Amino acid sequence: MKIVIIGAGNLAWHIAPKLKKLGHEIIGVYSRTKKSADLLSKRIGSDSFSDIERIPENADLYIVALHDKAIASIVRQLKFIPKFIAHTSGATPLSAFPVKFKNVGVFYPLQSFSKNRTVKFDSVPFLIESKNTKTKKVLSDLARQFSNNVHFVSSEKRKRVHLAAVFANNFVNHMYSLSAEILQENQLSFDLLKPLIFETAAKIKENHPDKMQTGPARRNDQPVIKEHLKLLRGKKQRKDIYTLLNQSILDKFKVRN
Amino acid sequence: MKIVIIGAGNLAWHIAPKLKKLGHEIIGVYSRTKKSADLLSKRIGSDSFSDIERIPENADLYIVALHDKAIASIVRQLKFIPKFIAHTSGATPLSAFPVKFKNVGVFYPLQSFSKNRTVKFDSVPFLIESKNTKTKKVLSDLARQFSNNVHFVSSEKRKRVHLAAVFANNFVNHMYSLSAEILQENQLSFDLLKPLIFETAAKIKENHPDKMQTGPARRNDQPVIKEHLKLLRGKKQRKDIYTLLNQSILDKFKVRN
Numbered sequence: 001m002k003i004v005i006i007g008a009g010n011l012a013w014h015i016a017p018k019l020k021k022l023g024h025e026i027i028g029v030y031s032r033t034k035k036s037a038d039l040l041s042k043r044i045g046s047d048s049f050s051d052i053e054r055i056p057e058n059a060d061l062y063i064v065a066l067h068d069k070a071i072a073s074i075v076r077q078l079k080f081i082p083k084f085i086a087h088t089s090g091a092t093p094l095s096a097f098p099v100k101f102k103n104v105g106v107f108y109p110l111q112s113f114s115k116n117r118t119v120k121f122d123s124v125p126f127l128i129e130s131k132n133t134k135t136k137k138v139l140s141d142l143a144r145q146f147s148n149n150v151h152f153v154s155s156e157k158r159k160r161v162h163l164a165a166v167f168a169n170n171f172v173n174h175m176y177s178l179s180a181e182i183l184q185e186n187q188l189s190f191d192l193l194k195p196l197i198f199e200t201a202a203k204i205k206e207n208h209p210d211k212m213q214t215g216p217a218r219r220n221d222q223p224v225i226k227e228h229l230k231l232l233r234g235k236k237q238r239k240d241i242y243t244l245l246n247q248s249i250l251d252k253f254k255v256r257n
Numbered sequence: 258m259k260i261v262i263i264g265a266g267n268l269a270w271h272i273a274p275k276l277k278k279l280g281h282e283i284i285g286v287y288s289r290t291k292k293s294a295d296l297l298s299k300r301i302g303s304d305s306f307s308d309i310e311r312i313p314e315n316a317d318l319y320i321v322a323l324h325d326k327a328i329a330s331i332v333r334q335l336k337f338i339p340k341f342i343a344h345t346s347g348a349t350p351l352s353a354f355p356v357k358f359k360n361v362g363v364f365y366p367l368q369s370f371s372k373n374r375t376v377k378f379d380s381v382p383f384l385i386e387s388k389n390t391k392t393k394k395v396l397s398d399l400a401r402q403f404s405n406n407v408h409f410v411s412s413e414k415r416k417r418v419h420l421a422a423v424f425a426n427n428f429v430n431h432m433y434s435l436s437a438e439i440l441q442e443n444q445l446s447f448d449l450l451k452p453l454i455f456e457t458a459a460k461i462k463e464n465h466p467d468k469m470q471t472g473p474a475r476r477n478d479q480p481v482i483k484e485h486l487k488l489l490r491g492k493k494q495r496k497d498i499y500t501l502l503n504q505s506i507l508d509k510f511k512v513r514n
Binding site: 067068069091110111112114116117119123124125149151153157159160161163164165166167168169170171172173174175176177178179180182183185186188190192193194195196197198199200201202203204205207208209210212213214215216217218219221223224227228231232237238240241242244245247248249251252 | 324325348367368369371373380381382408410414416417418420421422423424425426427428429430431432433434435436437439440442443445447449450451452453454455456457458459461462464465467469471472473475476478480481484485488489494495497498499501502504506509
């Protein structure tokens with residue numbers, strides 16, 4: 001397929017070269033920021049555009065890899081009806097596309113992408129949605145070239161998956177940050193916690209997290225909890241987080257002393 | 258060394274066979290629950306005791322692998338002065354041992370242990386503390402047999418490491434649980450999130466988590482945040498957690514729209 005990538009962020013950065021490797025022709029990369037468009041287009045040897053009116057009209061598929069806030073406003077500026085067009089967002093509904101676009105869909109890889117990390121696409125879940133059958137076929141055929149983990153999920157369900165991903169990814173990473181802060185404040189290296197962090201993730205490979213829960217809240221160890229709250233004095237937000245998550249675990253397991 | 262293991266929980270379950278493999282002689286396993294003591298002692302071919310008075314007095318080292326709540330009360334019941342004794346807890350100070358015990362220490366492997374998972378000890382951080390130099394030598398020599406990651410950390414610092422570990426392990430696992438609940442309520446498999454969870458952990462191998470933070474809070478994407486809060490209606494505790502962690506990320510990065 002002839003493909004145009006709209007967006008040059010982390011996701012576009014990984015998807016574009018993979019598409020090329022799969023034998024597709026990337027005929028252009030668009031980004032509002034010329035520098036970003038150039039950087040990615042150089043990576044894959046395609047044209048780059050920072051003026052939306054210059055996006056070629058003859059692509060088979062337009063992949064819109066933009067932040068949620070930008071999707072609707074950017075696609076509305078396209079001056080033609082794309083043959084097929086899909087966005088890559090978990091949180092944005094299919095209805096973000098103008099009604100006059102007929103062959104619209106969603107092509108959402110449920111993974112976190114960073115420029116400095118390689119991505120193994122073959123296990124990444126792709127969540128596909130489309131307004132019609134022929135778009136479904138185009139997007140699912142493409143997704144299956146990336147991965148053996150392709151699912152059809154409605155906008156309503158997809159936004160719940162995205163919410164769950166905020167807990168499993170964004171909030172988890174924030175927990176890492178908070179633990180790093182505590183260590184740094186005590187002149188201790190964050191490296192100390194890395195084996196524990198990797199094991200915590202690895203454990204849920206074959207076990208439900210509910211079964212893997214440990215810690216003072218899980219066993220309702222009030223002396224340790226009180227000691228922790230003492231250590232958190234003067235750090236209101238961090239203490240509030242501790243208290244709330246502690247209570248949530250206590251409630252989940254309803255441990256009695 | 259001749260070693261007695263006091264406790265038969267997850268940590269004892271992994272440490273005892275490893276000690277045997279390293280050439281030490283486990284002369285006994287004590288647990289208040291006879292069944293647990295038997296199960297572990299069978300695993301390593303040692304004697305087992307559920308009566309504290311029967312614990313042999315001639316061991317070189319007693320390793321107390323009990324929950325924090327039990328450590329002080331159990332060791333107080335020993336009718337003799339152990340040659341060397343150490344507990345394995347992050348949260349309990351060295352002072353939990355009776356003053357009359359001279360050679361006391363802490364032998365704290367900073368890892369999460371489950372019976373159904375094998376542990377690679379060689380990268381596990383061991384946090385060592387002791388009341389005197391000869392105990393320090395005994396415990397650090399032993400720790401170095403387990404791992405190349407041995408540190409001397411005071412009780413005061415160790416309890417802060419333990420607090421950090423609650424965020425990085427217990428609270429992270431609870432985030433996994435909450436994300437699994439959201440998926441299950443929508444008839445979606447938790448497997449969908451696993452590649453994301455593993456990548457979230459893998460990313461901090463070489464990057465500080467602050468640099469890896471993504472998501473609606475990181476970019477202050479208010480429309481997505483509002484949509485998430487709508488989805489969380491009727492789930493007060495989960496919504497409170499979302500709101501608090503979202504705010505904590507916003508504050509950390511002080512993103513302005």
